[in-house]
Amino acid sequence: MPSAVDAVQLRGIGKRFPGVIANQDVDVTIRSGTVHALIGENGAGKSTLMKILYGVQRPDDGTITIEGKGVVLKSPTEAIEAGVGMVFQHFMLADNLTVLENMVLGAEKLHGIGDGARTEIRRISDRFGFDLDPDVLVEKLGVAARQRLEIAKVLYRGARIIILDEPTAVLVPQEVEALFVNLRELTAAGNSVLFISHKLDEVLDIADDITVMRRGTTVGTADPRTATKHELAELMVGSELPSPETAESTVTETVELSLQDITLTDEFGRDLLSGLSLNIRRGEVLGIAGVEGNGQSELVETIMGMRIPTSGRIMLGDQDVTHWHTRQLREAGIGYVPEDRHRHGLLLEAPLWENRILGHQTKAPSVKGPWINRKGARQDTERIVRDYDVRAPGIDTPVRALSGGNQQKLIVGREMSGDPVLLIASHPTRGVDVGAQAAIWGHIKHARRAGLAVLLVSADLDELIGLSDTIQVILRGRFVGTFDPAQVTPQDLGAAMTGGEAA
């Protein structure tokens, strides 16, 4: 029920970082009791604006009005007091603490830190279908479970104004739908939601209002009842909406990666992966569909040598690589886009060009003999920045200062360089805008024509269907169905992923 007083008014917000204007003259009004979507290309300044509203960063100019009262937010504590809650684009969780500890931290007064809190977490978890066990270490959770925990954290605190910065990037459609049902309930109860996403279908589905940002400023609004995806894409990036459709098959006969009866057992003797077999040929993209937490991460980590399978064999070309170390695998030409770019894959405090060397520290152009080849690495970083449109002030900027989508582009660019023979990609376009997504798809298709084999794990069913030559559905550590992307619909896939029906 939109009430008379607006939940949030941001007026003339400006924020400058060295070499970048992140926000300038930003005006956004969030009506009370609505879902307000904020969209815009990578680096447009969305996250910066949200951090300002949450008190993490101080604006250089402008005013913030929350529920009719002008406020100056010096820290998240003050924002929390004003009723704001935020899910950050990158997880804000302590790995070595339990779900419960992460949940109650800072809000211990609400339900204590013991059984009271445990009961409340179970209640939230059951109500929203989050399936959170309060006493598990966060380190054991996969990306989707972490994402659900992050959302639960905000719900636990009972914030009236909820900021969600790309909460759905790794969730599958069913999970997104469940989340949206909750958001509608929350707004019906008078709360307001600020929602950021690059998935325009979702935006049109959930939003009551849409604000578009470009180059640090608000460039317009759209009405979700009348706007189309194409119009939104135009407004955001000024270009056409891409489609991931592959043209003709480039699959060859040579098997590049072969898994034979791979089983992985955890410390309690439970099977995480049971008897998985697959073949990826040169020029083939194999898509893995599944609700996160069903073995995708384990599968990827097993192939990458980060876990050793309990039984079974992994062949790369005609070599048995089951017991190879990650570095050997990478030297053999495997590229790897990890599911969580902050946990794996990046050194946030290091500059772009040093991050370019990571994982390629034994190969040209990163090194020359035993020495790091500064010049070569820097030049190649310049190339990645150009080819993948990584928006950064320069290659000496620390990666932390890049927007989330630009960090992702840097990783993809790095992993595609040096002509890999096999690419293991988990959510490769997580958090990148529609334009950049098209570019990444283009790069993958191009490399595929040249013989690259790809294992693609993604929560984005359109991406899976559009890029893959074959799709395998994984459920509880088993492959439960094989689909031909030319025939399958997202609905069929969705059903198979939850065990509805296997083909």
Added chain:
Amino acid sequence: MSTTTTTTPRKRGVVERLSKSWLYIGLIGIGLVSFVRIVTDTDDLTAAGTIRAAIIATCPILAAALGGLWAERAGVVNIGLEGQMILGTWGAAFFTYHYGPWVGIAGAALLGLVGGLLHAVATVTFGVDHIVSGVAINLIGAGTATYLAEAIFPEYEGGGPRQLNGLEAPTQITIPGVSDLANTIADKHWFFVSDIASFIQALTTNISTLSLLVFALVVVSAVVLWRTSFGLRLRSCGENPQAAETLGVNVYFYKYVAVLISGALAGIGGGFLALVASSGFSTGQTGGRGYIGLAAMIFGNWRPGGLLAGALTFGYTDSLRLRDTQSVHSLLLLVALGLLAFAALRAYRRQVRGAVAVTIAGLAVLAWFLSTDSVPREFTVMTPYVTTLFVLALGAQRLRMPAADGETYRKGSAG
């Protein structure tokens, strides 16, 4: 949604869980020691005197280790423990001389706290590298204590430029009936029973209240750090300060508190050295115990139970070495048996490679024990270090330090 989790409600708390497993390990340990005592006929191994000496040797290390725990759990590496301890020895001497031992302890804590404050200002406020600041504090601590001693103590009764003797010690407690009974049983040299009796005898005869305080602080620390919201916030600053900040935790505040407490605990350890472990202050008295405490804390896996085990092992072997060189030889058998027991545990858990390696190590030590009559003198000096390293390295399967330990944190870097 996710299908791999099971929901077994686990409610047992940390303290409860720890105390239980440590009780078993303790009992098995005593059994082993008792066996070795009888086989090798070295009664000194569990004589009440040895245990009393062990407790005294343990306490300063334990206090330092606890200090390390507090700081590192909040993400600050405090290598300045040694310096803060030195300041503590001086503080204890000065304040005890004037106001008696309890004010003396408070004074020791206060001086340690000043050292902690220095470290906190440098590392938290100014973002100085933790090691650099810690080393500086060690130098400053040693220098300051030496200077202050030279400037003040020569005028005191029993004092000189490098020492201050004849300080009043904190109260000692004896529980009359229990103490005598335990003494009688201990003298019988029965298997296990007499060893326990020795233990009780040492704990009930002339035990310093300060020792009891230090042991109590371990429990208090465990409860505060793991059972209160204050402790949760403090630990969150060591695991992920950015995340803590986004949840409204004032990270700087908790880091400051942690480092101040850390310094105070190290100071108390220093005070113990001056008042209980010896009868007065002397310069250079700490002899690297701050570092040993830090090591016990690290190998104790940043946990109260672990650092207690580390400090006790060190204290015990150290006192044994000082009492009787023969018993160091018996210690070899103890180490051998311990290794073999550990290998059995590994084998039971089907960690084949580990089991084989540890068995070989155990057999090697056993062979050494059987083929010699004594341990070379040079080696006895290293015994406590080597044994502690052994015990803790084997005990801690996988060390896990706080994720953001030693990192400089800046407000506003979240997201």
